[in-house]
Amino acid sequence: MQATMMDVPLSLNHFLDRAGTLFKHNRIVSRLPDKSLRTMSYGQWHRRTRALGSALQRLGLRPGDRVATLGWNHHAHLEAYFGIPAAGGVMHTLNLRLSPDELGWIAADAQDRFLIVDDVLLPLYRQFAHLHAFEQVIVFPFSGAPVPAEFADYEALLAEADPDGFVYAEHGENDPVAMCYTSGTTGRPKGVVYSHRSTVLHTLAASLADHWGLRSSDVVLPVTPMFHANSWGMPYGAVMLGVPLVFPGPHLHPEDLLDLMQLEPPTLALGVPTIWLGLIQAYERALETTPGRWRLPQGMRSLVGGAAVPESLIRAFARHGVIIVQGWGMTETSPLATVSYPRAELRDAGEDERFRRAAMAGIAAPLIELRLVTDEGRVAPWDGQTMGEIQVRGPFITGSYHGVPRSEDKFIGDDRGQLWLRTGDVATLDDLGFLRITDRTKDLIKSGGEWISSVDLENALMAHPAVAEAAVIAIADEKWGERPLACVAFKPGQNAAPDALNAHLLQHGFAKWQLPDRYQTIDAVPRTSTGKFSKLKLRQMFPR
Amino acid sequence: MQATMMDVPLSLNHFLDRAGTLFKHNRIVSRLPDKSLRTMSYGQWHRRTRALGSALQRLGLRPGDRVATLGWNHHAHLEAYFGIPAAGGVMHTLNLRLSPDELGWIAADAQDRFLIVDDVLLPLYRQFAHLHAFEQVIVFPFSGAPVPAEFADYEALLAEADPDGFVYAEHGENDPVAMCYTSGTTGRPKGVVYSHRSTVLHTLAASLADHWGLRSSDVVLPVTPMFHANSWGMPYGAVMLGVPLVFPGPHLHPEDLLDLMQLEPPTLALGVPTIWLGLIQAYERALETTPGRWRLPQGMRSLVGGAAVPESLIRAFARHGVIIVQGWGMTETSPLATVSYPRAELRDAGEDERFRRAAMAGIAAPLIELRLVTDEGRVAPWDGQTMGEIQVRGPFITGSYHGVPRSEDKFIGDDRGQLWLRTGDVATLDDLGFLRITDRTKDLIKSGGEWISSVDLENALMAHPAVAEAAVIAIADEKWGERPLACVAFKPGQNAAPDALNAHLLQHGFAKWQLPDRYQTIDAVPRTSTGKFSKLKLRQMFPR
Incomplete structure (x- = not known):
């Protein structure tokens, strides 16, 4: 039939x-x-x-x-x-x-x-x-x-x-x-x-209530560039539902964005973590120096993705009435593949647990299948512990690249003949399906056969009150193979000694062998073309 | 490429x-x-x-x-x-x-x-x-x-x-x-x-924030039978998002549903208008006779569809903290084709205007195209006045019936070669795209060359404090062709004379020539197999 x-x-x-x-x-x-x-x-x-x-x-x-x-x-x-x-x-x-x-x-x-x-x-x-x-x-x-x-x-x-x-x-x-x-x-x-099909399907899945939650009553401020993974697909969603848009044009400095938010208050904004890091710092400075200059739109949701979002940033915005919604994806995934949203199962969990979850990459969106594959090629259990490379498939995931033969290092078949995209991101998955990005494959620090997550170290360092930005890269070590180097930018007029930072990390649950061997003070973490922290440039500044 | x-x-x-x-x-x-x-x-x-x-x-x-x-x-x-x-x-x-x-x-x-x-x-x-x-x-x-x-x-x-x-x-x-x-x-x-494709697409479109707004924090009570247009597709949405479900089994009487809501309070319920009509009447009676017996879940959304929803019903639930969300569709449309939701353009409109809109069938869902075609075969303008038969197309609309040749009275092609489903429902569309169902084609009363909407008369009659239920059908008239007969069921111990009801209708903006010629008191409006008012049975009771 x-x-x-x-x-x-x-x-x-x-x-x-x-x-x-x-x-x-x-x-x-x-x-x-x-x-x-x-x-x-x-x-x-x-x-x-x-x-x-x-x-x-x-x-x-x-x-x-x-x-x-x-x-x-x-x-x-x-x-x-x-x-x-x-x-x-x-x-x-x-x-x-x-x-x-x-x-x-x-x-x-x-x-x-x-x-x-x-x-x-x-x-x-x-x-x-x-x-x-x-x-x-x-x-x-x-x-x-x-x-x-x-x-x-x-x-x-x-x-x-x-x-x-x-x-x-x-x-x-x-x-x-x-x-x-x-x-x-x-x-x-x-x-x-991208195709008509993949774009329409991505738009429907991304707009769902627990994801973007796009509504007629929204006003959207897309800070994410329209040349960066289609501004995460938001332009398509806004047009599908006729949601008012406020475009920032070329003015992406924190002060400019805060000014624009006073003129045209958004209910939903989107951008990479570094944008929001700069914005909250400018906002909190102004609260002291020129109170009343700006007011963050109360109840605004900020979609943040493109790089891991430190829990400290989520808590900072929450103090000012703004909800950070984290997602994970890449150009190859249209891009929204996962979103972290408050699951009903965690209703009775404490505030700390809810913030911990909010700092994760979240749950696979409908139509997306997701698995982790370990170094040994095995599919990792969902135990919140075992790290593996994220592999994804679905109707809005790319299955090849334009004009390039499909290669095994980017795409892999399984025993049912299904194709998976290898993302190069390493993560854990827990019992509730929360994905936690631990690193890019190439950014993991391999110390004495164990992996140290540079992302975990960075997020913990950025929770220190004196630290504005932090990025951790591997440096060569004769005995251990690799060891962490932490590059830290302090807030204006502030500072912290390596011992104090290490004590802070120990408090955050790191083992002694995971602590950085060296700290390097920098003015700011260099950025990629899409505004993310550039570890490539850091590695050039501090060769192994 | x-x-x-x-x-x-x-x-x-x-x-x-x-x-x-x-x-x-x-x-x-x-x-x-x-x-x-x-x-x-x-x-x-x-x-x-x-x-x-x-x-x-x-x-x-x-x-x-x-x-x-x-x-x-x-x-x-x-x-x-x-x-x-x-x-x-x-x-x-x-x-x-x-x-x-x-x-x-x-x-x-x-x-x-x-x-x-x-x-x-x-x-x-x-x-x-x-x-x-x-x-x-x-x-x-x-x-x-x-x-x-x-x-x-x-x-x-x-x-x-x-x-x-x-x-x-x-x-x-x-x-x-x-x-x-x-x-x-x-x-x-x-x-x-239905196909995998049509069902998945319908589920995504229906779950959007301004439609069902399905969230992890929801608890869904599907009163709509699972044998009636797939319980409007809600089972698919709940499974897609893992939303807790409360199934009422065979116990669909108002008292049973109210009891169940105390045991397992839903945030989202769905059913035909007659279910909610009975429920609110039982609830309001109990407030007087046995106060404290039941409490409606505060903030609950009730999806209502399958027949026009009287504004008085929406207002009654609003008084008790429940939001009625109206949609329109049919078995042939998977079924959700339109939803009425609070549009941002109406933010400054008064409460009356918002309730008026809530009592309409609403806006076409994404992926659905909708047009009205007049008696003369012309596409009607979106002026809120011109009535026409609703025709729809889209990837979750049926394009034929099982084992039956496609016939012109159900499907029609346009000059671009596109197929449309003829729904048999008559409606107007206004400037904002709100669809207002005025009647089924066969239920319209044709009086002296003018159409009288039986649905409009019924909704106005049901807003009268003494009226429990009302249904209007056509009776033959030598002079005018057809004239309205109003069948009215009064609330227990209440009554109203035809003159009083006509005065009430005049207050609601009806013209004199639109008023029913006859009133007939009945115990209750007979129901169809899906719980809707059955005009077929009424016509058998009161032949033309």
Whole structure:
């Protein structure tokens, strides 16, 4: 017998039309380079997005063609998110924090035909223009200045286009909509290509009540760059449910974000831990120096991911009425694969236990299967102790990389013929299914045959009142193989001796053999292109 | 270019294994025929469900074979929901409120091979056993009595089965998992067959924060029968997220439900309006006669659907701290197609406006497209005025009926070649996309070329303090064609004259020509097999 259900392909175009009809009165706010705010309605955005689709088709876009974007978080980037796929193209977000060489290599690897670039980023574009010849460069006049004559003007293209006459490109649900390159800490960056299907499924799973919990009453502030794993997919969720958006534009300093939160208070914000670390420090300083300058939106949820979140950071925000929601994922996982949420089973657990859980990576989202595989290739038990590499599979997990043969070090089959992605992250899983990231495979410190988690040491150090930031890397040791080196940045005017920090770690339950052998004072932990702590740069600063 | 995402089919088996691993400590409570409670964990349920799958395979179940169920809401029915598809079968829920003739006809039409039946329903089974020969009848000893020797014993089958060695039947995502027959007010009942894909997509969309808002902290009481549109899909959502369940068994009287709510307080309950109408009346009576006997769970959400919900009912529950959430759908739509939720755009609207919106059918869920088509075949504007038949499409909407050629009166194509389901419900859509059901096509009263909505009259009449229930049907009229007849059941010891009721309707904004020509006092509105008001039976009582 056969099911009688309609054969309707999953499609981003459906989200676009929903927003334009059901939610047309809701607002999209963008902060411009001069810090003023530009506001439009979802209804206007819907017309502009269809106009973009129409303009791209008129420029000769063919199904599957890549259109690169090089831009900050703003309404026009959101137009690209939907307008490019609506026309049949694939949006390829270029990471503006990469070097010109990397950008040129990536644009060439993706064979990008067109580029949509913020005018304020033209200087960066000019540095890699010689490495890849885009057929058409479309400049979004983000600053309001006239577009240089040698480029196409984004606003002029939209003004000439016909949103009413626009016809969506036909597509199947497995057709591509977007691509994003991994940061590629080893080897060349690799492209992940998302489909209508994977994006719609990810959006539904990520929006669930215990995950993002996206509601009509929300106002979302995406600090996570739109060039970083699709801003974790939030733009798709906001459009699906017509949720008002506040885009920070290029202004990502803690003071700028706090200012913006006063003007347009969000109920939901998202960003990497380092953003929130800087923000809470600026906020707490201001409480002492200029009380009344800012007020954190009460009850705001902050989605934090992309790196482990220290428990001390979660507690600090909780003191100020903000709920940190931690998730785990990567470009390859669309990205949301796990979320930590308050499980009913822990209702009677104490506050300490609840914060301990909140500092974990959380529970696998629906549609995601997750397992840990030990060094010896065995599937680890869910005992909260046994460490193993996280492997994942599911309909919004990548099964290969663009233009690269599938290799055993990234993908592995099981005895049922199912494919798993090897994430390179090492973790434990406990009885309730809580995933706790202990390290990146390559960041674990192997001391005398035992593993020491650099992440655990860092989180404990950042709970010390004098410490602003901490990162731990391995240094070579004749006797033990590797030993931990702790790089510590202190808060302004504060300090702590290695002995005091070690005493603090012993109090936090570390064994003596796990304590760092050396402490190194630094100004700040260097950052990756996506704003995470860069252990690669630290290792270059402090070679083994 | 091709997307790089994994090809992983959507599957109910994934939900089943999630519940058994991530949520194994959570509880499933069932009320037994003797009103005692049986509690098991999701971990135990997972083993029993796999044991059922294994037992069915051993009995010779082949992929696509139908296994009928005839049962109340309890854990074993939930085992059938997942165990039958896990073994490759199709669960076919038989509606125990139908006549034996109808049941026999439906079982034969579906070619059910096996039947799983509650022991307390064997008398009903015996009345239609001669109409369809099931190969195997498996009796669930719900009452605890020994199973008659001529039948297979459900518990014995499970005890002999091997849950650990069970291997899921291979399937594609479009393979069938369940079937349900429409109530069929005209002509024979027709079968709708759901797939893994449609069920998973419906579960994700229905669980969203503004819809069911299913959370780990919820406790769900499904009063909606599991044989009625899959209990609106809630069993799938609860299993996906491991949410504790409280099943009422056969005890659906208001007093029984209120008793159960004291023992196992739910945060989320679901049922048709007549259930909640009876419940609030019993509750308010008890407040006067036996105060302190019951307390409604504060903050509980009640999902109500299957028929229009009077605003007076929503207000009555709100007075007692319970939030009524209205949705609209039908067996053909999986069923949730729209939900009414508080839109941010209405934040500053007054309480009256919010209650008015809460009494509407609500907003189309993601993945659902919705349009109204007028009598003249034109797509109606979203003006809150123009009435048209609701037509829907989407990946969890049926595109045909089992074994019946697709007919123009149920399915219609548009000029883009897209298929739409004709629902037979008539509604308006307003600027914000709120759907307001005005009637079933066949229940509209056509008076002098104008339509009068029977639903609007009923809801206004039920807001009168003396009225317990009201239903309006058309009677023939020489001059006008049709005129309204109002059938009214008064609250105990209360009454109101036709003139008083008409004055009440005029106050509620009805025009004089819309007022009922006749009032008929009845004891109660007769019910359909799914507990809704039966206008068919009323028409038989009061022929035109």
